[in-house]
Amino acid sequence: MTTKNDAPLLCGKNVTRVFQGGRNQKTIAVDNVDFAFRRGEIVSIVGESGSGKTTLAKIILGLLSQSSGELLYKGIPRDISTHRLRRQYWRDVQAIFQDPFSSFNIFNRVESVLLDCIRLLGGGALPKEEKAERMREACSFVNLPFDEIAGKYPFELSGGQMLRLMIARIFMLRPNLLIADEPTSMIDACSRATILEMLLKLREETGMTVVFITHDIGLAYHISDQVLCSPRSSRSLTSSLTKRPLRR
Numbered sequence: 011m012t013t014k015n016d017a018p019l020l021c022g023k024n025v026t027r028v029f030q031g032g033r034n035q036k037t038i039a040v041d042n043v044d045f046a047f048r049r050g051e052i053v054s055i056v057g058e059s060g061s062g063k064t065t066l067a068k069i070i071l072g073l074l075s076q077s078s079g080e081l082l083y084k085g086i087p088r089d090i091s092t093h094r095l096r097r098q099y100w101r102d103v104q105a106i107f108q109d110p111f112s113s114f115n116i117f118n119r120v121e122s123v124l125l126d127c128i129r130l131l132g133g134g135a136l137p138k139e140e141k142a143e144r145m146r147e148a149c150s151f152v153n154l155p156f157d158e159i160a161g162k163y164p165f166e167l168s169g170g171q172m173l174r175l176m177i178a179r180i181f182m183l184r185p186n187l188l189i190a191d192e193p194t195s196m197i198d199a200c201s202r203a204t205i206l207e208m209l210l211k212l213r214e215e216t217g218m219t220v221v222f223i224t225h226d227i228g229l230a231y232h233i234s235d236q237v238l239c240s241p242r243s244s245r246s247l248t249s250s251l252t253k254r255p256l257r258r
């Protein structure tokens with residue numbers, strides 16, 4: 011794939027998503043949003059509940075299509091029209107969602123969640139010991155005891171452990187872009203700080219771009235290079251997003 015190296019990692023131009031309900035009802039969940047995420051930067055998207063943050067996250071991930079507008083990945087129009095192109099895109103762009111339990115197939119053990127990552131990276135044929143070593147390393151980054159949890163099912167883990175397992179996946183996959191959609195809203199304040207530290211450390215190590223979706227505007231300003239807000243007057247994210255570079 012040809013790309014332009016000096017271009018932002020991901021750009022959105024006039025991205026809009028309309029949901030059609032029954033009886034001509036429609037919801038404009040994302041309304042004409044423009045954005046540009048540069049390489050290695052932390053961007054926060056702040057907006058009240060229902061303002062279209064998760065919808066935008068899903069469009070960025072390619073799990074939902076936009077009704078209109080365009081996405082540019084590495085400077086060229088994003089193409090995820092085939093299975094192969096989607097797989098390639100998902101190696102680069104990954105997410106951690108609000109409800110960690112909804113992100114996994116509940117019939118998959120912890121070990122198979124991590125083995126999937128190895129396979130996605132093309133390591134399916136590696137010797138068993140080498141695979142275990144990689145999984146152990148990823149778990150140790152997030153302080154999870156791999157040998158204890160490898161055979162467990164997602165519902166046997168606590169919310170905090172599940173989140174850490176998701177971060178272990180990100181540690182293995184090393185995407186260019188991570189979208190973290192209110193990842194810490196389900197856990198206590200103490201674990202929240204630890205999770206945030208892990209994400210920031212991972213960003214430091216990998217240079218990935220992190221898009222952090224949150225309610226917490228104070229936190230957003232504290233950690234971000236760029237903050238996108240939905241205006242008070244509107245219920246959807248719009249192009250009047252105030253883009254305020256953080257004073258460090």
Ligand SMILES: Nc1ncnc2c1ncn2[C@@H]1O[C@H](COP(=O)(O)OP(=O)(O)O)[C@@H](O)[C@H]1O
Nearest residue numbers: 029037039057058059060061062063064065066
């Ligand atoms: N699949 C869907 N079908 C219909 N409406 C939806 C769907 N997903 C989200 N919406 C609506 O779009 C709006 C934005 O939702 P969402 O993106 O989840 O907001 P946020 O993440 O900011 O809380 C809401 O009004 C929601 O009800």
Ligand SMILES: [Mg+2]
Nearest residue numbers: 063064065108
């Ligand atoms: Mg949401």
